[in-house]
Amino acid sequence: MIETKNIIISNHTFERMQERFPTHSRNKKEATNQIRYLLKNSEYIGVVPDNEGVDGHMFAYDNKVAIYTDMTGGIVTTIYEIDRDNRQHISFRTKVKEIYKKEFRKMHRLEQTKRKKVELTRLKNEAEIAVLKYKRYTTRSNNVKKDCDEKIAVLQSEITNIKNEVKRIQSEKRHVAIAIATNNF
Structure with missing residues (x-):
């Protein structure tokens, strides 16, 4: 679990929030609060390098939204929706x-x-x-x-x-x- 109280979002993250989640990102404070909520309820995936090879912590909210933070966990670097295949649940x-x-x-x-x-x-x-x-x-x-x-x-x-x-x-x-x-x- 990440400490979300002091989390900051990058300008890139704010722009992505406005593109992908406009109802929750009318201003930076609202976007930050939404990301805090998502992070509190997210599953930690692990240290995953982004497309440029820069390491960051990856979190997944409800198997639909991916959230990346920097290695310190203090700055959210990007957020995006994950495309998902809606298969039926398999027992194993x-x-x-x-x-x-x-x-x-x-x-x-x-x-x-x-x-x-x-x-x-x-x-x-x-x-x-x-x-x-x-x-x-x-x-x-x-x-x-x-x-x-x-x-x-x-x-x-x-x-x-x-x-x-x-x-x-x-x-x-x-x-x-x-x-x-x-x-x-």
């Missing part, structure tokens, strides 16, 4: 939901591990790239310059590949979070 849905939540936690741990690996690889490769650039600058041999350029390209490619893997995991994590929030599985 709770078991499936628990599996989804378990996989979500696994994805979160994997994402954190991969982020650390990206940072470590980036630092290591940037150091090697700096040495290769220095070597390329100081040598007169065209073959050495060519070898340095090839090694630099390989190191930069390795960094890009790991970053893309993190983005893929974040995207999948976002989809699982929305499935949990909407009971759409």
Whole structure:
């Protein structure tokens, strides 16, 4: 449960409230009060990166509305309605939901591990790239310059590949979070 007493909404959130929930957002104070109410009655989903890869806490109200806060939980960054498939209730849905939540936690741990690996690889490769650039600058041999350029390209490619893997995991994590929030599985 989040402490809603001191919650603030961003300008982006206020604009989204006016677009999507105009009856509850004639002014910023009214929109803030509505979001406080929604957050008090929401289910916490977990830490979910948004489309830009910025982490935030995701809450779901009545399996219909997603609310994102920043990592401190003090600022609501966005709110939107979740499209939902209106299937009939399936008897084993709770078991499936628990599996989804378990996989979500696994994805979160994997994402954190991969982020650390990206940072470590980036630092290591940037150091090697700096040495290769220095070597390329100081040598007169065209073959050495060519070898340095090839090694630099390989190191930069390795960094890009790991970053893309993190983005893929974040995207999948976002989809699982929305499935949990909407009971759409």
